[in-house]
Structures are given as C-alpha cells and as structure tokens.
Amino acid sequence: MLNFFNHIFLLLVFWSVYIPGSILTGIFKVCRISNSRPQSNSVLYLAAFFAENAGYQYRVNKWAEIIRSQGCEVDIKAVFNKEEFEKLTERNHPLLYIKSFVLRFFQILQARKYKTVIVRRELCIFNDYGNLFLEKLLVSIHPFVILDFDDDIAYAKNEKREVNLFGKFMLESGEKFTKSLKLYQRFIVGSNYLKQYLLELNPKLSDNSVLVIPTCVDYHKSDKKEYNPNGMISFGWIGGNYNLKLLDKLIPSLNKLSKSHPINLKVISGKAYSADANFEIENLPWSIDTQIDQLKQIDIGLMPLNNTDEDKGKCGFKLIQYMGLGIVSIASGVTVNNEIIEDDRNGYLVADDEDWESVFQKVISKKDRFSEIGAKARKSIQDKYSFEANTKNYLSFIE
Numbered sequence: 504m505l506n507f508f509n510h511i512f513l514l515l516v517f518w519s520v521y522i523p524g525s526i527l528t529g530i531f532k533v534c535r536i537s538n539s540r541p542q543s544n545s546v547l548y549l550a551a552f553f554a555e556n557a558g559y560q561y562r563v564n565k566w567a568e569i570i571r572s573q574g575c576e577v578d579i580k581a582v583f584n585k586e587e588f589e590k591l592t593e594r595n596h597p598l599l600y601i602k603s604f605v606l607r608f609f610q611i612l613q614a615r616k617y618k619t620v621i622v623r624r625e626l627c628i629f630n631d632y633g634n635l636f637l638e639k640l641l642v643s644i645h646p647f648v649i650l651d652f653d654d655d656i657a658y659a660k661n662e663k664r665e666v667n668l669f670g671k672f673m674l675e676s677g678e679k680f681t682k683s684l685k686l687y688q689r690f691i692v693g694s695n696y697l698k699q700y701l702l703e704l705n706p707k708l709s710d711n712s713v714l715v716i717p718t719c720v721d722y723h724k725s726d727k728k729e730y731n732p733n734g735m736i737s738f739g740w741i742g743g744n745y746n747l748k749l750l751d752k753l754i755p756s757l758n759k760l761s762k763s764h765p766i767n768l769k770v771i772s773g774k775a776y777s778a779d780a781n782f783e784i785e786n787l788p789w790s791i792d793t794q795i796d797q798l799k800q801i802d803i804g805l806m807p808l809n810n811t812d813e814d815k816g817k818c819g820f821k822l823i824q825y826m827g828l829g830i831v832s833i834a835s836g837v838t839v840n841n842e843i844i845e846d847d848r849n850g851y852l853v854a855d856d857e858d859w860e861s862v863f864q865k866v867i868s869k870k871d872r873f874s875e876i877g878a879k880a881r882k883s884i885q886d887k888y889s890f891e892a893n894t895k896n897y898l899s900f901i902e
Contacts, residue, residue, distance in 0.1 A: 507586045517804050526708045532856070541617050542616055542618065544573075545577075547621070548577070548580070549613055549623065551623045551624040552588070553581055555790070560791055561719065562623060564579065567891075568892060583602070600632065604632070611641045615645065620645045621650075622649070622651065624650050624652050626641065626680075630719055631675050631679040632674060634684060634802050636678065638683045642686050642687065644665055648687060649689045649690065651690070653717075653718050653818040657811050662681050663678040665677060673746075678775040680781070685704070689712050690712065690714070691713075691715075691751070693716070693820075694839040695839070696816060696838045708842060711731045711877075716897055717818060721891070723889065727797075729874075730802065734765075734814055735765040735817060736765065736802050736867060736870075737767050737800060738802070738805055739800070740772075740806075743773065744770055744772060744774040747774060747776045749807045750768075750776060751778065752809075753807050756859035757782060761780075764867055766782050768785070770784060770800070773788065798824060798825065798832075799828060804822070804825030804826075804833070805834070806831045806841070807835070807853075807859075808837045815838045817838075817839070819842075819855035822844065823843065826883065827880075827884040829877035830877055831876050832850040833850070833859075833866060835856050840852065843883075849882075850880055
C-alpha cells in the first residue's frame with residue numbers, strides 16, 4: 504500500500520497534470536487540431552507492456568513487422584521497460600502511476616501525426632485514476648483510434664469495484680475498462696465471444712467496427728514436434744503467473760494417471776509452480792527466445808479453464824501455440840476452445856462435467872497416433888490462426 508506521504512505526492516502530481524490537461528482536451532474537441540495532418544501510411548501502437556511480454560510480441564510487434572513490410576511507417580511506444588516495471592510494481596511505487604500518466608499524456612499528443620493509432624489493452628496498466636482523462640484526450644485527438652484486446656479485462660480487474668476516499672480524490676474509476684469501451688469506435692478482439700460482448704455492451708457499434716483477430720503464430724518456419732513412441736509422457740502448460748492456479752484442478756487426475764503411466768509435467772511460466780504431486784514437475788522459465796524449444800519438449804499440451812465469465816473471455820493462445828507446433832492438446836470445452844479444437848480429430852476437449860483422468864487415459868491410449876493428430880492440429884492453426892491467414896483482414900481494417 505502507498506503510505507501517507509506517497510499519497511499526497513501522487514495527488515499533487517496528478518492534479519498538476521490533470522487540470523491543464525483537461526483544458527487542453529476541451530481545445531482539441533473544438534478544433535480537432537485542424538492544422539495538423541497525419542502522415543499517410545503511418546501507424547502508432549501504444550503498447551501496454553514491454554518487449555519481453557508475449558502480448559507485446561504477438562499482438563503488437565509481429566503485426567508491426569508485417570505493416571512495415573508493406574512500406575508503412577510504424578512506431579511502438581510503451582511506458583516502462585521490463586526491469587523498471589517489475590521494480591515499481593513490486594514496491595507499488597508512486598512513479599508507477601505518475602510516469603505512466605505523464606508519458607502517456609505526451610505520447611497521446613503525438614498521436615495526431617499518425618493515420619492509424621492502435622491501443623493495446625489499456626493506455627495505463629494498473630492506473631485507473633483520472634476519470635478516463637487520457638482515453639478522452641486520445642479519442643478527441645484521433646476519433647477513429649482502435650482498441651485491441653484478447654481477454655475479458657473488465658472481469659480480470661474485478662470491475663465494478665468500490666473506490667476508497669483517496670481514489671475518489673484521484674477520480675479513480677472502479678470500472679475504467681468497461682467505460683473505456685464506450686469511448687472507442689473501432690476494436691480488434693481475440694475471439695467471437697469478446698466481439699459479442701462488445702456489441703451487447705455498446706449497441707451503437709456496427710458489426711464491421713469490430714474485427715476478430717486471434718493471437719496468431721508464425722510457426723511455419725519452425726519444425727513440428729517429433730514424437731518418440733516409447734518412454735515417459737510429458738504433459739505441459741505455458742502461461743502467465745496469474746493463471747498457474749488453473750493447473751491445481753488437474754493435479755488429482757494426473758496423480759491417479761501416474762500410477763499406471765510414467766509421466767511428468769513441464770510448466771513454462773515466469774514463476775515456479777509447485778503442487779502435491781506424485782510425479783516430477785519441471786519449471787522452465789519463459790522467454791521469447793526459448794519458448795519454442797521448450798514447447799517441443801511437451802507431448803501433450805494442457806489448457807484447463809473454469810466455466811466462468813473470466814475464463815470464457817480467454818482466447819485460446821495456449822492451444823494455438825501447442826497445435827501450431829504439432830503438439831497434441833487437451834483443453835476445457837469453454838468458448839473459443841470449442842472453435843479451435845475438433846474433438847478427437849486435431850485435439851481433445853473436456854466437458855465441464857467430465858473427468859480429466861478418463862480423457863487422459865483415452866488420449867494416451869492413442870499414443871501411436873500422436874504424430875497424425877499433431878499434423879492435423881498444425882494444419883488447422885496454419886489455415887486459421889497464423890499471421891499469414893489473418894494478414895489481409897488485419898491490413899484492410901486498419902487502413
């Protein structure tokens with residue numbers, strides 16, 4: 504928690520920016536910066552995280568490379584590097600809020616120079632102060648800005664939540680992300696579920712103002728997973744620290760399975776996972792450079808979910824990664840997973856009321872078909888969930 508003096512310091516800095524900034528916003532609404540024309544064929548990404556983040560790579564940087572290959576100028580602007588972000592969030596330092604607010608303010612002022620502006624997730628992560636001032640400023644400067652997201656962020660942030668007294672002084676919004684969705688006019692989302700959510704939340708949106716683009720992969724240059732028909736079965740999971748808890752629901756079933764089959768579990772994440780397991784759990788630290796080689800150590804990729812609003816908003820990137828490399832996958836039959844997997848053809852689905860152990864046993868009994876199933880999985884990802892398959896729609900939408 505911020506101490507008293509940090510609260511006061513943060514309050515003073517915020518109001519010193521917010522008051523003149525609010526006046527500036529009003530001026531922009533009147534004149535729309537008529538004397539400043541955007542450069543043609545130019546795109547600005549306002550990235551939520553740093554370059555080492557998976558979302559940065561797969562929903563910002565990879566697309567930026569593709570757009571540049573079309574002869575366009577592309578800039579990516581973030582707020583923090585990885586080291587600084589982790590240091591400030593660990594201590595909940597006031598600079599986390601002050602720097603993000605001030606830097607974004609000046610980055611937004613530069614948005615008028617670009618033909619297209621794409622916001623990744625939110626303008627300021629963990630900073631809900633300011634009565635959506637930055638969002639309002641951005642759409643007043645660039646009314647057709649695009650918001651890109653691939654999770655139910657409002658649910659993940661526990662919106663609608665109570666705001667304390669300090670938060671009220673800071674004009675904090677307990678439902679900032681939800682309110683921001685009514686400011687933007689164009690969206691790129693990771694699933695049909697999120698598109699439907701948007702259209703129901705904001706009936707003024709037209710169907711063609713929301714584009715569904717999965718979080719894509721470019722694994723066509725990577726060799727597919729090679730299966731060894733003998734030996735231990737390696738189950739695997741890849742994901743962020745927050746979602747490690749989803750593995751807990753699988754441990755009892757894997758413990759039972761380990762009595763009849765030699766297995767281990769490889770966890771690729773930013774934090775070590777531990778559980779009361781009767782089998783080996785190997786933690787592999789995630790990095791953008793090593794993840795493909797790490798994934799190829801997995802025989803069966805796992806994507807457990809709960810049938811909750813939060814998990815329904817997830818967009819299946821784990822499956823896309825596993826299957827794109829030809830890895831046999833097992834996933835909860837929740838929303839987008841049902842679109843990615845054709846059960847018993849290119850992967851396996853587990854119904855909400857189904858026992859995971861019985862599905863594990865069924866899949867292992869087909870071990871001699873893993874290469875065949877993996878090949879079908881890889882083709883389905885290349886056909887629907889690769890950058891190549893989605894480039895035409897993406898480029899047409901952001902023009």
